[in-house]
Amino acid sequence: MSHRCLSHLEAVARAATVRNLAYALDVDLTTGDELFRTVTTVRFTADPGAETFLEARPERLLGATLNGVELPAEAFAEGRLRLADLAADNTVVVSAEYAYTRSSEGMHRFVDPADKQVYVYAQPSITDAPRFMACFDQPDLKAPVALSVTADPSWLVRANAEGVQNPPGRWEFPATKPVATYLITLVAGPYVEVTDSHDGIPLGLYARASYAEVLERDAPEILSLTKAFLDRYHELFGVRYPFGKYDQAFVPEFSWGAMEFPGCVVFRDELLFRAAVTDTERLERAAIIAHEMAHMWFGDLVTMRWWDDLWLNESFATYMGYRLVAEVTPWPQAWTRFGVGRKAWGYAADQRPSTHPIAPTEVADTDAAFANFDGISYAKGCSALRQLVAFIGDEAFLNGLRAHFDKHAWGNATLADLLGALSLASGRDLDAWAQAWLRTAQVNTLRPVIEWAPDGSYASVTVEQTAAEQYPTLRPHRIGLGWFDEHGAWQRTEIEVTGALTPVPQLSGVRGRGLLLNDGDLTFAKVRLDERTRAELPALLAAQPDPLSRSLWWNSAWDAVRDAEWPATELVELAAAALPAEPDVTIVESVFGLARYAATRFVPVDGQAAARAALAGAAKTLLATAEPGSGHQLAAARTLISTAAEDDRAVLRGWLTGADVPAGLAVDAELRWAILGRLAVLGDVAEEEIDAELQRDTSDKGEQEAVRVRASRPDPAAKERAFDLVVTEQGQSNRIAVAAGAGLWQPEHAELTAPFVARFFAELPRSEGRSGDMLAHLSKAAYPSYAVSEDTLAAARVALAGDMHPLLRRALADETDDLARALRAQQAA
């Protein structure tokens, strides 16, 4: 059914009308495979005679009453139920039948191919709570929710509150503390559990039955992180964890990384590791666990008033997530990973056509809120918060936070409320800082301008700050400055950069090498290198003891390549030379990833095979020296697999049969699928072999991988089938469409896939039955990003001139901008 998205103005009016709100939600999950039923009872007070509306998007409305009187059929239209002539005390009862989804929107229902067991979870997202209940779906109408669930008696049901089952198959959950509708969830199915408790807080971990072993294996690490993070947040925030028990459920086909439902956090179950992983992946999982937990205070206890502060939720949680990993886990290099991994996402987003201030002054409606859910909200916002902490000091930051939690607990607050609390705690006026950092878009570039004295020392050093032409803001940056002194020791100082030119007099007369702006990575800016540093980079990387400083040099090289200032081959060669000796696995993995991206998009087509071969060569060197079973070994193996050429086929084939496998390397299901995928690209895999692999791995991951590998074969019929899965075929899991898109395009299959480029742009906007969010997701997952040419750009621009969902338009425009960037990089080479 079509529905209208909620505007900010409507939300403001409704918040002024509805008071003393409470929900009772009764869910029946026993009515078949397609549909389920819920009865929502909404109680609230209002001024007599006023009117308002509820949102609900059922397949079929079974009945709706206001204060005992049946509402007329015409009261329900466009996903809204109009409530006219309200009384002082109101009760609305809405009974309806809703559809399960496969797209992690509303009530997701999943059948595990491994054992045919059924799993269900509620994902209200920003606008999907009305796909399982009738509600006032806006963040500042927080309310207690009393939940009842009827389910298969063999199932386990978890939700925000602690529930009891009585009789079998009937679950009752007491009313929660006031929560926003986007935070209501339930998780139901034959889940397996691991329970524990810490400091009086019951802890539960949940996964589907076919993941029982994996959960058992990963539970000790997840629980120990959970406990350490709870302790640390109690210290930092001065308010105890407020939602009773703390469950963490790992669910199938979740489209986000995780979601911070109070008392019942939901994670994508890829975060339970069924195959070997590196420390980078474990670190990232820890950062997500800490991120979701930070939301319990910032987001769940104190909630944004409207979606214009979504960024604040996400940047805060991202900041706290990496901070806690750095402080209390075995991975102190968390900020290195953020710098060389997550930040690249923020820089890219900030330079695309859809760039926007971190804090938009107005988010007009919920569609616009969705669009801003990007690298600017998460990564750039996190960097801005680090910059703010550097600016006001950690003590003032924490004191301000505590006051903020204290004042707004169980209610809503805005950016202005937080800035007010931080101003008060720090005694500093933050208006100018907020204006420059939060209310303006795009990124600055910092460049050292060095005059050299005849003896090789710095005669003078100036930091030059520039901005993109259309976004001329220069910002204050508190940054570190690092250099090697004449004895080869790394030195560091902090300076305040303001305006276009900031002289650094303390460096005059210093005999320095390898000058690095933003050492310590406190700010968000592109950093360029002086020519001598650029020339010496291989030696500097080898000599640099601090992984964070090395990661900044890599970032700098990456940005220069993206901006077509350096040829992409320079980055590839630098990576191939340096990574086999790089001690930090997060840098090895992240930079191999950047270099592979450069080798397949930024390097001109006639040089791509050589670039891939250089990376494969580096991977082999690393494989020969890496410690057996280490993350370095696994990262090298993955790189070799993804860059392998004809000559490497025999090696990969050998690994599949157990021949000449490097000692300690587990050729598990994930690695086997990766190898098959690469062999398929090289034209060496028949359909029967994929069928056989699927017999070995009957999981949903196996199904998705099989789709990806089939789509990776250089066969016109395979490409046609993949294209159908991406663009036209409905009713599949969202994961299947994404997997097909991942296999369809390959740099080596340019000729074969050429006919699909124009069709992609013409047909995706007409793909029916998919939400705007899903279309945007698909457009990124299946964009023809290797087809770097004027023709592709032209086809994209024709499509963008036509009709399409605004979320799809934004995603396509951004991907097309990336393509134009790749074209500039190729032309500059």
Ligand SMILES: [Zn+2]
């Ligand atoms: Zn978050």
